[in-house]
Amino acid sequence: MDILHVNALVKGLFTLADKHRFLGRLQAGAVATNRFSDVPPSLRFFAGGDQSVRGYGYETLSPENENGVEVGGRYLMVGSAEYQYQFADRWRAALFVDHGNAINNLNDPLATGAGVGIRWISPVGPLRLDIAKGLDRQFGGDWRIHFSMGPEL
Numbered sequence: 001m002d003i004l005h006v007n008a009l010v011k012g013l014f015t016l017a018d019k020h021r022f023l024g025r026l027q028a029g030a031v032a033t034n035r036f037s038d039v040p041p042s043l044r045f046f047a048g049g050d051q052s053v054r055g056y057g058y059e060t061l062s063p064e065n066e067n068g069v070e071v072g073g074r075y076l077m078v079g080s081a082e083y084q085y086q087f088a089d090r091w092r093a094a095l096f097v098d099h100g101n102a103i104n105n106l107n108d109p110l111a112t113g114a115g116v117g118i119r120w121i122s123p124v125g126p127l128r129l130d131i132a133k134g135l136d137r138q139f140g141g142d143w144r145i146h147f148s149m150g151p152e153l
Contacts, residue, residue, distance in 0.1 A: 001033060001034060001035050001038050001039075002033060002034055003031065003032070003033045003039060003043060004031070004032040004033070005029075005030075005031050005043050006029060006030050006031075006032075007027070007028075007029040007045075007076070008027065008028050008029065009025070009026075009027045010025070010026045010027075011023070011024070011025045011152075011153050012024045012025075012153075013152065013153055018086070019085060019086045019087075020083070020084070020085060020086075021083070021084040021085075021086075021092070022081075022082070022083055022084075023080075023081075023082040023084065023152060024079075024080065024081055024082075025078070025079065025080040026078070026079050026080075027052075027076060027077075027078040027079075027100070028075075028076060028077055028078075029045050029075065029076035030074065030075050030076075031043060031044065031045070031074050031075075036074055036104075039072075041071065041072050044062075044071065044072025044073060044074070044102070045062070045072055045073045045074070045075065045076035045102040046059035046060075046061065046062045046070065046072055046073070046102050047059070047061035047062065047076060047078055047100050047101050047102045047111075048060040048061040048062075048111075049146070050128075050130075050146045050147070050148040051148065052078055052098070052100065053078060053080075053098040053099065053100050053101070053111055053112075053113050053134075054096065054098050054113045054115055054130055054132035054144065054146050055098070055111075055112075055113025055114065055115060055132035055133050055134030055135065055141050055142070055143075055144055056111060056113060056134045056139060056140065056141060056144070057140070057144070060139075060140060061100070061101045061102055061111055061139055062101075062102040063102070063103065063104050072102060073101075073102035073103045073104050074103070074104045075102070075103050075104070075105075075106060076100070076101075076102050076103075077100050077101065077103070077110060078098070078099070078100030078101075079098070079099050079100055080096065080097070080098045080099075080100075081096065081097055082094055082095070082096035082097075083095045083096070084119060090120060090121040090122075091118070091119070091120060091121070092118070092119040092121070093116070093117070093118060093119075094116065094117040094118070094119060094128075094130070095115075095116055095117075096114065096115060096116075096117065096130070096132075097112065097113070097114040098112070098113045098114070098132075099111070099112045099113075101139070109136075109138070111134065111135075111136045111139040111141060112134075112135045112136060112141075113132045113133065113134045113135060113141065114132065114133060114135060115130050115131050115132030115133055116130070116131055117129055117130035117131065117146075122149075124149075125149060125150050125151055126149065126150070126151070126152060127147075127148075127149045128146075128147065128148045128149065129145070129146075129147055130145070130146040130147075130148075131143065131144075131145055131146075132144050132146060
């Protein structure tokens, strides 16, 4: 079996007038193989969670098998746009929207999540607390709390 696994991630940050920040993220991936059914789960794509599409559980956006278990997709498409406003020293408020999914066909539907968050710029890097709503019930979207830390880029 031959496998080609490609995963590209692009992130950007633009600051305006010292208090306004815009963050963007695009991620795309694909698996090319002569027998996808033999590709191990570690090389398949999953979406959802803090660093993907907020408003959905970690790695819950994926094609499912006949038992309803997420098995990973051949393609990954995820995009995110976030606005942050610094309202106090070391504190920012955020508004965001995420859109994407792990899929087997490029025409498969993508999930959308949107929400608000707060950022504390700690001495070891930003701590992020987000409240997000998954907007697509077909993917199990609901209200979720997401906590993450580390560099934004």
